[in-house]
Amino acid sequence: MPILYTLKNEVLEANKNLERLGLVTFTWGNVSGIDREEGIVVIKPSGVPYNELKVDHMVVIDLDGNIIEGDLKPSSDTQTHLILYKNFPNIGGVCHTHSLWATSYAQANIGIPVYGTTHADHFRGEIPCSRPYTDEEIKGDYEANTGRLIVDTFRKINEDQIPGVLVASHGPFTWGVDANDAVQNSRVLEFIAEAAYRTSLLNSNISEINVNLIDKHFLRKHGDSAYYGQDSK
Amino acid sequence: MPILYTLKNEVLEANKNLERLGLVTFTWGNVSGIDREEGIVVIKPSGVPYNELKVDHMVVIDLDGNIIEGDLKPSSDTQTHLILYKNFPNIGGVCHTHSLWATSYAQANIGIPVYGTTHADHFRGEIPCSRPYTDEEIKGDYEANTGRLIVDTFRKINEDQIPGVLVASHGPFTWGVDANDAVQNSRVLEFIAEAAYRTSLLNSNISEINVNLIDKHFLRKHGDSAYYGQDSK
Amino acid sequence: MPILYTLKNEVLEANKNLERLGLVTFTWGNVSGIDREEGIVVIKPSGVPYNELKVDHMVVIDLDGNIIEGDLKPSSDTQTHLILYKNFPNIGGVCHTHSLWATSYAQANIGIPVYGTTHADHFRGEIPCSRPYTDEEIKGDYEANTGRLIVDTFRKINEDQIPGVLVASHGPFTWGVDANDAVQNSRVLEFIAEAAYRTSLLNSNISEINVNLIDKHFLRKHGDSAYYGQDSK
Amino acid sequence: MPILYTLKNEVLEANKNLERLGLVTFTWGNVSGIDREEGIVVIKPSGVPYNELKVDHMVVIDLDGNIIEGDLKPSSDTQTHLILYKNFPNIGGVCHTHSLWATSYAQANIGIPVYGTTHADHFRGEIPCSRPYTDEEIKGDYEANTGRLIVDTFRKINEDQIPGVLVASHGPFTWGVDANDAVQNSRVLEFIAEAAYRTSLLNSNISEINVNLIDKHFLRKHGDSAYYGQDSK
Numbered sequence: 001m002p003i004l005y006t007l008k009n010e011v012l013e014a015n016k017n018l019e020r021l022g023l024v025t026f027t028w029g030n031v032s033g034i035d036r037e038e039g040i041v042v043i044k045p046s047g048v049p050y051n052e053l054k055v056d057h058m059v060v061i062d063l064d065g066n067i068i069e070g071d072l073k074p075s076s077d078t079q080t081h082l083i084l085y086k087n088f089p090n091i092g093g094v095c096h097t098h099s100l101w102a103t104s105y106a107q108a109n110i111g112i113p114v115y116g117t118t119h120a121d122h123f124r125g126e127i128p129c130s131r132p133y134t135d136e137e138i139k140g141d142y143e144a145n146t147g148r149l150i151v152d153t154f155r156k157i158n159e160d161q162i163p164g165v166l167v168a169s170h171g172p173f174t175w176g177v178d179a180n181d182a183v184q185n186s187r188v189l190e191f192i193a194e195a196a197y198r199t200s201l202l203n204s205n206i207s208e209i210n211v212n213l214i215d216k217h218f219l220r221k222h223g224d225s226a227y228y229g230q231d232s233k
Numbered sequence: 234m235p236i237l238y239t240l241k242n243e244v245l246e247a248n249k250n251l252e253r254l255g256l257v258t259f260t261w262g263n264v265s266g267i268d269r270e271e272g273i274v275v276i277k278p279s280g281v282p283y284n285e286l287k288v289d290h291m292v293v294i295d296l297d298g299n300i301i302e303g304d305l306k307p308s309s310d311t312q313t314h315l316i317l318y319k320n321f322p323n324i325g326g327v328c329h330t331h332s333l334w335a336t337s338y339a340q341a342n343i344g345i346p347v348y349g350t351t352h353a354d355h356f357r358g359e360i361p362c363s364r365p366y367t368d369e370e371i372k373g374d375y376e377a378n379t380g381r382l383i384v385d386t387f388r389k390i391n392e393d394q395i396p397g398v399l400v401a402s403h404g405p406f407t408w409g410v411d412a413n414d415a416v417q418n419s420r421v422l423e424f425i426a427e428a429a430y431r432t433s434l435l436n437s438n439i440s441e442i443n444v445n446l447i448d449k450h451f452l453r454k455h456g457d458s459a460y461y462g463q464d465s466k
Numbered sequence: 467m468p469i470l471y472t473l474k475n476e477v478l479e480a481n482k483n484l485e486r487l488g489l490v491t492f493t494w495g496n497v498s499g500i501d502r503e504e505g506i507v508v509i510k511p512s513g514v515p516y517n518e519l520k521v522d523h524m525v526v527i528d529l530d531g532n533i534i535e536g537d538l539k540p541s542s543d544t545q546t547h548l549i550l551y552k553n554f555p556n557i558g559g560v561c562h563t564h565s566l567w568a569t570s571y572a573q574a575n576i577g578i579p580v581y582g583t584t585h586a587d588h589f590r591g592e593i594p595c596s597r598p599y600t601d602e603e604i605k606g607d608y609e610a611n612t613g614r615l616i617v618d619t620f621r622k623i624n625e626d627q628i629p630g631v632l633v634a635s636h637g638p639f640t641w642g643v644d645a646n647d648a649v650q651n652s653r654v655l656e657f658i659a660e661a662a663y664r665t666s667l668l669n670s671n672i673s674e675i676n677v678n679l680i681d682k683h684f685l686r687k688h689g690d691s692a693y694y695g696q697d698s699k
Numbered sequence: 700m701p702i703l704y705t706l707k708n709e710v711l712e713a714n715k716n717l718e719r720l721g722l723v724t725f726t727w728g729n730v731s732g733i734d735r736e737e738g739i740v741v742i743k744p745s746g747v748p749y750n751e752l753k754v755d756h757m758v759v760i761d762l763d764g765n766i767i768e769g770d771l772k773p774s775s776d777t778q779t780h781l782i783l784y785k786n787f788p789n790i791g792g793v794c795h796t797h798s799l800w801a802t803s804y805a806q807a808n809i810g811i812p813v814y815g816t817t818h819a820d821h822f823r824g825e826i827p828c829s830r831p832y833t834d835e836e837i838k839g840d841y842e843a844n845t846g847r848l849i850v851d852t853f854r855k856i857n858e859d860q861i862p863g864v865l866v867a868s869h870g871p872f873t874w875g876v877d878a879n880d881a882v883q884n885s886r887v888l889e890f891i892a893e894a895a896y897r898t899s900l901l902n903s904n905i906s907e908i909n910v911n912l913i914d915k916h917f918l919r920k921h922g923d924s925a926y927y928g929q930d931s932k
Contacts, residue, residue, distance in 0.1 A: 025657050028584070047695030076686065076694045098584050104664030107582040108672055116340040117403045118331050138678045169675045170583045191258050197664060198337030198430060206341055209402045212371045220309065228309045229280030349806040350869045351727070351797050424724050431803030431896060439807055442868045445837045453775065461775045462746030491890050494817070513928030542919065542927045564817050570897030573815040574905055604911045635908045636816045663901060
């Protein structure tokens with residue numbers, strides 16, 4: 001099944017990119033990708049070091065979490081990924097890390113305001129921080145509840161324009177059109193978080209930038225009239 | 234045309250130096266150089282990764298932005314570079330990055346005071362932060378307006394002695410006698426920004442250094458009686 | 467004696483990992499391992515650079531500190547290690563570093579609260595900071611007293627669930643099931659310390675996370691029903 | 700003259716170590732060594748990149764600054780080095796950098812208190828910051844005056860027990876028994892400065908550690924009864 005093989009390779013490379021981009025310590029991160037037509041998700045196995053990962057380690061599951069192919073247990077965060085795929089219809093990849101700067105914001109329980117055009121180039125507004133977990137969410141189906149908490153956070157936010165979230169007291173999840181795009185958004189989020197931290201310590205009175213400047217930058221990269229980069233063929 | 238080839242190579246190397254010096258994430262930066270006699274500018278293409286850049290990718294334009302040579306679209310910031318070349322007659326290269334520390338100051342909307350001799354060795358005074366963009370500037374010819382905003386910031390500042398600026402809510406632009414000198418000034422600016430950040434957090438009452446100390450350091454490297462480094466032949 | 471040779475190699479590799487994981491400057495760190503059946507401890511020699519360390523440099527001592535094998539003097543912190551082995555019956559390895567972030571917390575004389583799930587995945591509660599040394603402790607048998615100070619800090623804390631401590635004004639000690647596990651816990655502690663620092667500067671009102679969330683994360687990795695990672699054979 | 704050749708090589712290696720240890724940006728640092736018997740100093744040439752330095756580039760001067768051997772101009776900070784050699788009779792090497800953390804303290808015009816045992820292992824007390832330069836010192840023989848300012852700072856401080864200083868608004872100078880020891884002390888100072896910065900931001904009420912703890916650590920490495928490291932032959 002060549003399509004699946006391609007997806008497994010994409011997810012493998014996206015997971016390896018986590019380490020190349022400096023986003024992970026030990027095995028603390030995982031990426032998945034989805035084949036929407038087949039209803040099949042490929043995800044990293046739990047607890048395997050990135051430099052040992054091979055394409056055959058990738059775990060293939062359906063949207064209910066049943067293992068279709070693979071000898072290893074999938075990431076312990078698998079249920080969170082599945083909830084996101086079910087609720088965010090346009091996304092093709094999901095990424096979770098404990099990257100330092102985004103995690104620090106998540107632990108501080110505050111979202112990241114749009115302090116500059118680098119942020120607006122990639123996220124059209126504040127990157128939200130979820131509300132804290134309730135005791136019921138923790139004691140119940142915890143990983144699925146993490147997914148539901150994220151979906152709840154985006155009830156009034158467009159997940160296609162703000163492709164990432166901070167789960168309070170935990171860390172970031174990002175998504176994108178495919179697995180690698182989700183990883184790229186994690187790298188961007190990490191930069192944004194570090195710059196926002198410095199900005200807020202330099203000037204505690206700073207506020208979000210002009211909404212027109214946000215739109216200008218977001219739309220020159222992502223809108224119908226985007227003019228950044230080369231035309232794709 | 235061997236002179237142009239040399240310029241294209243210089244601009245290529247200057248762009249690659251952005252990555253070697255740790256000044257860029259992904260493709261977020263661009264450098265150009267000018268041949269004043271020919272009235273020709275060479276600039277990085279938009280959105281191409283630094284490690285894939287080749288000399289033939291460089292885009293050759295005239296001062297009105299017309300493409301003279303090259304198959305790729307020039308950097309989306311091209312108009313900003315051109316405005317600077319037209320208004321700052323002595324500069325030979327321009328560099329723009331989203332380097333972390335300078336961007337943090339830009340996002341905080343504050344200039345970088347002269348807190349030490351490292352700053353004074355390279356910039357003879359505070360590195361200014363522009364005023365915010367107006368709505369008209371954002372909605373109009375945005376990239377050209379960014380150039381005009383910089384020029385406006387330097388109405389009473391000598392751009393040859395302070396070869397860099399922070400564009401509010403955006404990031405740094407630097408310039409120099411050629412493309413590589415512009416990049417070097419970006420690296421110096423990044424160091425200065427990080428040291429200034431630490432300095433201001435260590436001592437919130439610190440003020441700028443003695444103007445005689447600024448002049449002593451700037452002039453021992455840049456004045457007519459400069460005595461730093463080896464004599465050039 | 468093949469078991470001892472294995473232990474010497476484990477301790478050698480664990481010491482070399484200190485450098486690979488970015489936990490040490492110069493020679494400021496040491497790791498040991500114990501063979502509980504033989505009552506024998508293997509520890510790094512004092513003041514030898516990590517990249518010159520060989521298996522024959524490892525010093526073999528008994529629990530009273532008598533040298534059994536080896537031509538070099540053991541780490542100056544050896545007595546601290548021995549006190550920990552005598553008082554913490556389940557540990558198989560001890561690690562001491564001056565890693566930057568954990569040392570900064572130790573110097574600030576404050577423990578590291580549980581600000582997030584990364585912390586709870588590895589340490590089931592605040593990482594305590596010891597009380598300051600008394601003059602008697604300093605002037606007496608200093609290194610052994612450091613061990614006693616740590617043991618005293620854990621009178622009401624389970625050292626198997628919180629495998630690390632900050633010695634006030636000094637730095638961190640961690641432990642684990644073997645030498646390498648102790649080193650891994652030092653790396654985790656360093657991450658936790660850096661993230662906690664950022665968290666507390668971002669939000670000075672932040673408090674520890676819900677105890678149910680701590681338990682959920684600690685136990686999904688360490689409890690009887692742990693489900694993180696692959697089943698060991 | 701083989702002794703001189705050895706000294707030139709030592710000074711070359713010490714200068715190259717500046718880059719290996721991450722203490723310099725561009726060419727912003729210089730190291731020298733002295734042969735007390737011959738009254739001869741070897742120092743880095745001005746403005747030469749570290750990776751291009753060769754043994755024949757080293758400049759040999761007498762204590763009045765006359766060039767004895769070498770085709771290049773000596774470091775612009777040469778007079779500062781010479782003043783230190785003349786006033787600190789036991790030192791064999793001098794190092795100057797603009798390393799980030801020590802420079803930040805110098806720019807903040809504050810010394811570095813002894814917040815922990817890592818500091819006390821190497822410096823027996825606060826690392827002092829000089830008073831600011833006077834206008835006369837700046838406009839006069841500036842580099843020699845920098846040396847005099849340092850000597851003045853140490854009127855009541857033992858330079859053999861505190862082998863380094865922060866020159867206000869400028870940066871650190873360190874010294875040692877030879878050129879490489881001076882560089883090592885610069886690296887230690889950089890670590891101490893970074894840890895002290897973190898410590899003071901974590902706990903603004905923290906004070907210096909117990910003087911007995913300072914003495915214990917300094918003397919176990921440097922006193923007559925030092926017991927750290929291996930016995931030298």
